Amino acid sequence: MPALLVMDELVAGALPMKLYAASGEWSMRLMTLALLPGPLAEFFGRTPLLRLWLKIRRNLGVTAFLYAALHLLIYVLDMGQLHAIFDELTLPAIWTGWLALFALLIPAAISFDAAMRALQWRWQLLQYLVYPACLLALIHCLLLGWNAASTLVYIIPISAAWALRALARSGIHLRRVRS
Numbered sequence: 001m002p003a004l005l006v007m008d009e010l011v012a013g014a015l016p017m018k019l020y021a022a023s024g025e026w027s028m029r030l031m032t033l034a035l036l037p038g039p040l041a042e043f044f045g046r047t048p049l050l051r052l053w054l055k056i057r058r059n060l061g062v063t064a065f066l067y068a069a070l071h072l073l074i075y076v077l078d079m080g081q082l083h084a085i086f087d088e089l090t091l092p093a094i095w096t097g098w099l100a101l102f103a104l105l106i107p108a109a110i111s112f113d114a115a116m117r118a119l120q121w122r123w124q125l126l127q128y129l130v131y132p133a134c135l136l137a138l139i140h141c142l143l144l145g146w147n148a149a150s151t152l153v154y155i156i157p158i159s160a161a162w163a164l165r166a167l168a169r170s171g172i173h174l175r176r177v178r179s
């Protein structure tokens with residue numbers, strides 16, 4: 001379990017840089033994985049793999065949030081003092097991280113069935129907050145020194161899935177049509 005390894009390193013006093021990267025990147029990966037099955041299912045139809053993937057989509061989003069929360073915990077421990085955290089709030093590289101975390105918090109907080117029933121159509125709309133969360137997290141990483149090429153691992157699959165969704169919505173798809 002990657003989260004347990006991060007916690008283990010944290011307890012063992014590993015360098016914060018390594019822990020930031022591990023927790024932050026797992027959050028990014030899981031966010032991306034949560035964003036893919038919806039558009040892909042529109043193009044390919046609900047194949048057995050995509051049905052399974054759609055089933056665990058909410059868990060992927062919630063786990064992405066938990067990794068982001070772990071990332072924040074590392075930051076709080078690294079900073080040590082509350083005033084140091086407040087001092088950094090104005091830095092674009094930091095407030096983009098905060099915004100990404102809050103954007104992810106909302107879909108994670110309403111990810112259970114009762115919230116889905118209560119919010120009805122608004123539930124789906126709020127789930128779309130994962131997109132700005134992902135975008136803000138990428139900007140956060142770029143501002144922290146990532147080169148643009150490193151963001152492509154996330155941008156390419158999401159853009160490809162959206163391109164397929166656009167094709168599906170314009171009538172071109174690989175869904176099996178019932179006769």
Ligand code: HEM
Pocket residue numbers: 017020021023024025027028068071072075094096097098099100101104133137140141144145146
């Ligand atoms: C969804 C939310 C977030 C994601 C996905 C995320 C992602 C990442 C990633 C992938 C890195 C590693 C960058 C590298 O490899 O150099 C990173 C670094 C970092 N993040 Fe975040 N982050 C998020 C939120 C936050 C928040 C809320 C804070 C603090 C308030 C924060 C503070 C930092 C810091 C201080 C670093 C290390 C910077 C350095 O010393 O180079 N992040 N983040």
